[in-house]
Amino acid sequence: MNATYTHPTIVTVTNRFWVIDTDSGTELTDLHKEPGYSGRVEYLGDEPNHISLSDVNKSDEHVYCFRIVGDKGGYTGHPGVVLNVTDLQVIIPAEVTEGESVVLTCKTTCSLTDPTFIWYKNRHDLTTNSTESNKLHLQRVSSEDAGSYNCAVRGSEHLPSPAEYLSVRYSPKKLSVSISPSGEIVEGSSATLTCSSDANPPATCEWYKETKLVRKVPTYTIANVSSEDSGEYKCKCRNKVGHQYSSRLTLNVLSPSHGVSMSISISSNILEGSSVTLTCGSDANPPVETYKWFKEKQSSPVGSGQSYRALQNVQYYCKVLNKLGSVRSATVSITINDGFVIVYVAVGLGLFGLGALLSTLLWLRWNRQKKKADEGDHQNIGLSAKDDTYAALDPAGRKSDDVYHTLAISHPGSPGDTSTSSDY
Incomplete structure (x- = not known):
């Protein structure tokens, strides 16, 4: 912007500058000092009447005037320069x-x-x-x-x-799921499942185990994992545009056995002094690496392997071992006396009566089976799952640290004959 001016010789000019013309009657301010103009106003040459205004925008649309201040007062040139800004x-x-x-x-x-x-x-x-x-x-x-x-x-x-x-709105995509820690997760430790997605607007995410909703959060932390938490998980993210499921994530919780099951196999010719075969089982994860058999009150094992041929009237128990630790079974003692099959189960305290009752039931069942065998009906010796008297004893709801062992009587000569088992 450029301005030319003259003034009477009797006036002594003391200052010259550009102003924004207003009708408000307020004092006119040097354009250099106006808010938003600092650094954008530059004098061209030695005279201030020729200036440039940089970075012009729509808000700079004004009438700009050149003003002279002297010893006789101030003078503003009109009509000024009209600045129109197109954009x-x-x-x-x-x-x-x-x-x-x-x-x-x-x-x-x-x-x-x-x-x-x-x-x-x-x-x-x-x-x-x-x-x-x-x-x-x-x-x-x-x-x-x-x-x-x-x-x-x-x-x-x-x-x-x-x-x-x-801004483009879109449903969740690129779902990413992870589990921490990424290595082995041992029962009792914590595990964190994390889900994230690319979505606009941002999505809310929730976790499912199989088809069951377990938590409405993108980061699901299980503070104390157990084997029951093992399984396949997936994440679902949704916004108002749509939803998307993630790929499946497998949580494998490693744990020692929660219980040791023991079955007893008796030969077809039950005679006094006969031996019996004890078989030990476990649901450990990872699987059992070692089975060891012990006599009660002896620290050294007397045998190894999942099955052990035991003598009568001796108390035995098995111990299973995987890389997480070991768990032992109940102590069992078998006695065969004149057709009686007596099973002694040493679990907890004060359960002698339970063992005696089991022995009586086994004896009744044995007599029934023996009678049928004598009549030519050669059936396997064992407890039938249809025997209502025995089935009623199943204490599935018992609460005891030691009451978790399984006993069963099976006949080795007929694998198809399924024996009844009860948890004690």
């Missing part, structure tokens, strides 16, 4: 959903003749989208189309419009 603006829809079509408009107040518009995304020239129209058409937008867009007129590329952000 470019990108008009973007407020909300766009993935799959829809959208039109971006480059709006200008300039009077242009056959302009060519250039579009930019994230400051990169979209050369293929240069068009004589001021509209940019995006067909079937995706999340990849989200970003900052601005436009310019060919020949004035150095004066682009302010950038506007195109």
